[in-house]
Structures are given as C-alpha cells and as structure tokens.
Amino acid sequence: MTAETLTTTPVAARTGAGDGGSAVRGDLVRALFGDDHRAAHGPWRALLTTEPFRRRSGLAPDAQLRLAYERLRTLNSTLDSAFRLAADPVSLANLHEWLSPVDTELTTVAGIHYNLFLGSLLDHDGEVRRDLSDFADLTRVGTFLCTELDHGNDATALETTAAYDRARDGFLLRTPHAGAQKFMPNTSTAGGPKSGVVAARLLVDGRDLGVFLFLTALTGARGPLPGVRVRRLPRRMGSVIDHCLTSFDGVFVPRDALLSGVQGRFDAEGVFSSDVVNRRSRFLLSIGRVTAGKLSMSACAVGSARAALAVAVRHGSHRLIGGVRAPERVSVMAHRSHYAPLSGALATAYAMTLLHRTVLRTWTEHDGARHDGAGRAEAERLVALAKAWITWEARAVITECRERCGAQGLLENNGLAALVTGIEGAITAEGDNLAIHAKAAAGMVSGHRPARPPADPAGRELTDPVFLRELLAAVECVELDRARAAMREAAPGDALGRWNAGATAALRAATAHIQLRAAEAVAEAADALPPGSAAGELLHTLGRLFALERIAPRSGDLLNEGFVEGRHISALPAEADRLTARVARQAQVLTGAFDLPDEWLADVPVTEAGYASVYDDPEGPWHRTAGQVRR
Template sequence: MNDAAPPSTNELLTAVLFGPNFRQEHGFWRRLLTTEPFRRPGGGTPDERLALSYHRMRILNNALDSGARLAADPRALAALHEWLGPVDPALTTVAGIHYNLFLGSLLDHDADTLRDVSDFLALRRVGTFLCTEVAHGNDAAAVETTATYDPGRDGFVLHTPHAGAQKFMPNTSPAGGPKSGVVAARLLVDGADRGVFLFLTPLTDAHRALPGVRVRRLPARMGSPVDHCLTSFDHCFVPRDALLAGPQGRIGDDGRFHSEIPNRRRRFLTSIGRVTPGKLSMSACAVGSARVTLAIAVRYAGHRMISGSRAAQQVPVYAHRTHHGPLAGAMATVYAMSLLHRRALDRWESAPEADRATESIVFPVAMTGFARSGAAAQRDGDPARLCRPFAADRAGIVMGEGAAVMVLERAEDARARGASPRALIAGTGATTDAHHPTSPHPSGDVARAAVDGALRDAGWRPEDVDHVNAHGTSTPLNDATEAALIGRAYPHRPPVTAPKGVLGHCMGAAGAIEAGLTILTLQHGMIPPIANLDAPEPGFDIDCVTKAPREVPVRRAVSHSFGFGGQNAVIALQAP
C-alpha cells in the first residue's frame, strides 16, 4: 500500500513548467536570487549598475562547485539565463558570454592539449567572445580579421585590416577586471585562406587594452548597461597554442595546416559550436522574463483595488471579467514557451554526441587544475605505477573513469519476493570539516567522526570490522591522515585495501565503485591487494594487503570516501 500523499497542485504545475527535476536544475539559481546582492535594487549610473553586475558574477562564481561543470551543462546554462535574466540582464549577458561562449569554447576544443584556464575559472580574468564585425552583422563567416601564421615565431599575427572589420561585441573593456577573448579570425597559412577559427587572446589588464589591441567603448544606451565596444587588432601576436584546434584544423609541429574537414564553412561552424547552446540560453532568458511578467500581472490583478459596480465598493482588477481573457491568453503563451523550450533542450541533448551522455573528469580543464594544485601525480615512469596509496614515495592522484550501480531495496521487500541480496547496508556516517578545498584536516578528527557514526548506526564495535576499503588517494596528506585515522578507529588492525592504485580516482563515482568492490569482498572472502605497494610508509600502523589477494572470511566491512572540501562519508556493509 502506498501511503505517499498525492502531489499538490503547485507541485504538478511546477513539474509542467520546469520539468521533473526542478530541484536539481533550478534549485541553485532560485536560492542564489534570495541572497542580498541579488535582492538589492540595481539603480545608479550605468557604470555603477555594470559594476554591480560584475560583483554579482563573482558571488555566483564562488557559489558554484565548478565553473567548468556549468559550462559543460546546457541545462544549467539555460537555467542561469532563465532565472537571472529578469533580475539582472547585464549579469546574464556577461555570465552567458563567459561560461558558455568563452569557457565552453575552450572546453570543446583541444581535447588532447592541457590548457591552463585557472584564471578564467577563478574569474581573475573574465572571458568574452569576439565574432561579429561591424561590416558583416550576422554573416559571421565573412569576417575579415586575419590570423596569419608566422613560422619563425611559431604563432599567429592577428590584424584588423579596416574599420569595417572591427569586432562589435560587449564585455570587452577593462570594466569588471582583466579580459581575454576567443577571437574569430581568418586563418592564413602560406598565403592560403583556411577558413575562420577561434584564437584565445588576452585583451586588457585591469586598466587598459594590451599592446596590439584597441578597445573603444561605445556610449551608454538605454536598457542593459553592458559595456559594448569596438575592438580591433594591430599585428597582435599570439602563440600557436592560442588556436582552438580540433578536427576542423590545427597547425602541426611541422608548421603545416592539417584538417579532417575539407569544407571551410563546416570548419567555421565546428569552431563556433557554442553558439547553439547560446541560442538555447537566450530563449531561456525570454521564457524566464515572460514568466516573471505574467506573475507580476497576476499578482497586480489580485492586489490592485478599483471601483466596483456599487458605490464605495472596492474590488480587485481580476473581479472584472474583461481582465480574464488577456491574462488567460498570456498564461497559455507562457506555458507554451516553457514547454517548447524544454522540448528544444531535450532534442538538442539527444543529438548523437557521446560526450553529452556522460560525465568525464579526464578533460583539459580538470587535468590542468589538478596538476597546478599539486594534487596530480607528475613524475616520469610507467603510468600504471604512478598511483601508490600508502607508499612512502606516493606522489599524487591519477585520474580515472568508471561507474557503479547498485539496486537498493528494503530488507522486508527482498524477503517478500524471495530475493537473495548481495549485502546489507548496516549503517552510514557523514561529516564535513570544510578545512580546505582539497586537503583533509590533518587531525582526521572530523573524518573519524564519520567512521564512528557509521559504526554507531550499525550497532558495531570497532573490533567487529573485518576489513577496511580505504579512500587511499596516493596523495601525501590524505594517506597520512587516513592511515592515522584507521590506526585509531580500528585498533585491532583489520586488513586494508585501496582500489585507486588500479582504478585511479573516479571522483564522484569513486564511492559507489569502491562500495561495490567491498560487496564483492564480502561475497568472495577475497581482499584485493593495493596496487604498486610493497609495504606502507614507515610509521603507518595499518595492515595493508600487498602483492597478492588475501583470502580471509569477511562478514563486516567499511568503505571510506573522503571528498574534496572535507566531505566525509563512510558506509558499513555486512554479508547477508
């Protein structure tokens, strides 16, 4: 018997307007708009309003778990525009350009090249997108800005040949901080026109345009105070890796142009592939603005009092039937816009591109970030031996990819249908210490609280644990902290394994994968060894399984997952 209450009318209407995943897709943006900087009226001069928009964008960026994740998620980009558009159009414009057109273009190109985008993720530099030119309007394929390959310097010389080739785009002045742009320019190699490509180009510092770049800010106009500018280039040099390369084309080490796409127009369309998510985002902005306008109209109709049919009678506007028709028509339009936009998003996401169906951590932005933070292993030698959990010479994480799925069912339901469970979840524990973005708290006390919580939830004593599946990232700090924690939490020294020596760090999937491996250990009584480990670092008082699997009875086991930001989760599993 299902005792769940039926969904309310509000819940049903929310699902119609926003889809079935309102909290996941829209909850963040809704909460963000309740904070003070977004509730504050955006008055003042155009420059003051623009400064407020950039201030809000930095607050937004700090609230994100990853700017790269936002840039890679078309639904999140659409939701940004849907919610922020009615509140701050200038913010919506500069954020959409930065995260989608600029950062998204960097993510979509050079899959085999590590590019440092840390300044853009931290908003130390704001990104813009320079495609449209004064003389060509929407005919972007006809752009005349050139990028001539200079083999002597192994780079490109960007040049604006005449006034009509000036870039006419917003978000280019020093307002809001230093700027970089992806610039659409015609690639010339050995005198041959290879089509229009994108080039990553620094534009300004905090005060002025950089050498070789001219930015002329246009007069303020009514509406959004975005800094519209004319931007041009006077023999501005950028290195070879400034070209956003891919199957559409690249310059090889031999200085020759190579492309898998023979048609120049198709090369250009591939380069500016981020324009399509941009169109979806702008339509989301229209949907959100229409929805807010309707809400204001309906609220006004209920609150605005006017004279009624009798003397001295006050009634709301909505009491008059002549008001019903226009509101009903507007409501139908807004619902239709919302449904059509969701349909467009669904169809675009279902396009046959494999990277739209998966989440991957092995891409240039993430790899560069982990390398620059010092978390990734960076030493020569056999890549298969780089990840060495609990070893004295461990040097950092190695990225991995994978997934695990487990079907959870209440024990009584499993018994009722005669199912044979693989394992039972005896207890869980979770804590957060928020000590550092990547490093665990050196005391390990808060992570230890997660262990204690899982044991308490399971009703176990520490000595009841037969095996520990450790987080074991192969970083100096994590493994030292976790080894000390294991020694304190399990004084009877149960055997320990750490799967990341084989699998690498699968980030969000790691906890599920390692819980699945713990279940297999319960089933088979076989603990896999820690790869690449002969003996743990001296001083680590833990019983690491090394070199060969260890066959022992395992009835109760725990799996540790200690994530970035001090997010600690422990699950206690037992054989059925």
C-alpha cells in the same frame, strides 16, 4: 461565476478545499521544472534569495555594471566547478532562466564567460592542454569576439585576419578596416582583466583557410594590452553592459592560441590539416557553442516572461477600481478586458516553458560527433526555431504585463521595465531572430515532410485537444505546400528570386511547426500527471486555449482546405472566451507554480496589496492631526 467573484474568491476555494491548491501547485511545479527540480533549478533559484542578488534600484549606470561583475564573482564562488557548468548545456540554460529576471547584465556576462568563452575552450582543448585556472577563478574574465561592424549573421565573411608567422610559430591578428572592428559586449576594463576567443580568418602563406577561434589576452590591470584597441560604444537601449568596438594591430599569439580540432590543426612542423573540406563547415564547428547560446537565450525569455506574469497577476488582484455601483470596489482582474490578455499570456508562458524543456532534451540527446549529421542538423533547426519563437512570444507577453500594470509597470523599482528592454537583447543575441527563423524555414521547405492530418472534420469538436493539434499541423502543411508551389513557379536560375517567392509562406510554416511542437509539449506534460488530476486538467485547458488562439487567424485556410466546418468557426470565439475565464480563475495558482521566491517578490512593490505605502510621504499632511500646523 460572476465577474465580481472571479478574483475575489480565495485561492484555496478556487482550487479545491484545504490543501487542494497546494497539491495543484505542486503538480504544476513538477510539470514545469521536472521531478528533480530542486536539484536542477534549486541552486539558481536560491541565489535570488540572497542579499547580493536582491533588487537594487536607483543605481547609476557605472554602479550597475560594477554590480553585475561583483555578482558574477559571487555566483562563481558558489560553483563546485566552473568547468562542469560550462560543459553542461542544461545547467547553463537553468542559470539563464533564473538570473535573467534579476539582472540582465549579469546574465549577459555570465553566459559569455561560461558558455561562449570557457565552453569553446573546453570543446577545442583535446589537442592543447591549456591552464584555464585564471578563467575558472575569474582572475581573468572571458569574452567572445565574433560579430564585426560589417558582418553579423553572415559571420562566415568575417574580415579580421590571423596570419600564420612561421618564423615565430604563431599568428598575427589584424583588423584591416573600420568595418572589421569587433562589435561585441564586455571587452572593456570593467570587471577586471579580460581575455577573449577571437574569430579571425586564418591565412597561411597567403591562402585563406576559413574562420577559426583564437585565444587572445585583451586587457590587463591598466587597460588594453599592446596592439589591442578598445572603444566603448554608446549605451545599448535599456542596458549598461560595456558594449565595445575592439580592433587588433599585429597582435601576436602563439600557435596553441588556435582552438583546434577536426576543423583544423597545426602539427609540430607547422603544417596545417583539417578533416573538414568546406570552409563554412569549419567555421560552424568552431562556433558550435552558439547553439547552446540559443538555448540560453530561450531560457532567458521563459524566465522573464514568467516573472512578468507573476507581477502582473498579483498586481491585477490587488488593484481596486470603482465597481458598477458606488461604493463597490473590484479588482481590475474582474474585468474580461483585463484578464483575457493575461490568460492568453499564461497559456503562452506554459507552452514556451514546456517547449523549451523538450528542445533542451532533444539537443542534449543529439549533441556530439557520435550522432548522425541528419539528426544533429534537425536538432539544431529545432533549437533555432524555438529561440526565435520563444523570444518573440516573450516580448509580447512581457509588453502585455507591463501595460496591465499601468504607470507602475514603467517604474524601475517594479522590474518590468528592465524585462521589456532585456528581452530585446535575447531576440538579437546568438543570431538575429528573423535570420535564424528564415534559415530554418528554408531547411523545412527543402527537407521536411510532415504527415498531413485527415481533412475529415465531421463529428470533431473544438473541445478535443487532439483535433486542435491536428489543425495546427494542417496549417503547417498548407503553408509548406504554398511555399513549394510559389518557388516552383519562380524564374529558373534565380536562387534569391526563388526563395523570395516562397519566403512568406515558408516563414509561416516554420511558425506553425514550432507552435505545434509547443502544443504537443503541453499535452505531454498534462498526460504525464495522474489521470483526472486537477493540474492535468488545467494544463489541458491551457493547451486548448493556446491552440485556439493560434488557429483562429488561420480559420479561413482551414475552412478552404476542408479541415474545419463553418460551425467550428462560429463556435471558436465562445469556446476561447470560456477557456479564457477558466484560466483567469486559476491565475494565482498558475503563477504560483512559477515558484518565484518570496524574497524576489518582496522586492517588487507593485506585487503587494499595500504597494502604495512604498510611496508614502512621512511629511505628508495626512500624518498630522486636525489643527496641527507644520512649523
């Protein structure tokens, strides 16, 4: 197939005659979203088609912020139970996946309210039965106050205090210095009265018992409540959300404000007890909702990456440029230089989405005290690795899509600019990526022993997806060996120096591990489709392209360790080019399977063939007949 016919052949012809294209798309939709996709994803997808959630461009920042809270209340009105949503990590992730491309501010306040705030209250409500109706109907909006100016990823060192007052049987919240001010979103008066769960160091008779969460009213109809000080921070890059500094000056909260559980509780006589000895463990149990938050941030990333690709592929098919010979016109998608990066991005987006499904399923199977500590710890590590890798990859995909749309991609009305800045929030939220990636990598070095694939490449071919996944596994093993060797050679007694010696290789091993899990997720989805189906073959193509693009930079190590031969390295570029072209021919079908509503696409001018009409000037001279004079 020539470059000229690559993107001008009708979609139906490229996917099989008649309804073949629809059948492939249907199979891909089920692979991406599950057999119950209409039940699991349908309600959130449907919101995108309604008037309150249609795109609105040109709003001033304050109006954008008001709109986010208005949409939050509209969303809440569609729920049969806010508590049921807060208790279901799958539904929370699906909400983030569909709403993030529409309104990043809405997604932020919704995630904080339902997951971090209401979810924390539900998780620690076993011993105190609170009336949560104000939060269920959004009479009060919930916030989550953990990070401080001086403490982010080292949150166990938080300095806000909650001193137990025996006389009043409650706690006094205090901010001891400027660095202990809470550095978090949406505690301003925007959106109505707010309450928060505040992470503070519990002091009992001067003894430090660790960091716990306390339910605290923050603002009322007229502003911050007595003892609470809220100051708006400068606007965050690309966001109008109300990020604030929040501090406390002896704010009293009753004893039942403590979110209690096995990590700690007070009895009727005011005696503290805990089933957990370690203060760090108490804190991690208190903020357990952060793990569900990582899953939600990954969901934001996969939804935003898919939306960006849908826009870029449609625009690339519509945007015509001069051909080799005048007056020929071809789409920019006819050029390998244009479609190759989008093909790679499509492979990545499918791998990200299917990995996220696997990780979400793994977490829901291991969440809860009924599961052993080792299994839960491994699931938490997988969630962290996936969050870091998926959001980083989404940034690369979204940035590529923005660039492929040229100057149109920078305009607010085409939506890509908001996705570019929005993904930065996901990269930082619920733990900065590099910090959680490094923690997971350290855990892998000390306790992860993957099976080493055979170093026997004779007769193996790059067309074999099993061989490609074995090569990804080999990269992981090589880097783990390298990290452990470097750490053994480090000076004894220097824990930081030991970690620094192996950190680079350990981080690469962690990346290789999650890439392998993503490739396995694509293969599993492909194998679940009927044998020989066009959709299954297309998924295998995506999986092979995804693997080849990750193997290529590591080919030197693989050759040195005997996992590949020279012929494999020589053949790799041509094989990658062949798969790239195959994916590009199916780009419309692949993005169509993202199942974005027509209403959402209609609000993005650059996706339409006649997008230039959006910029038509009714007073332009081309609207006057020859000889007419403008008066």
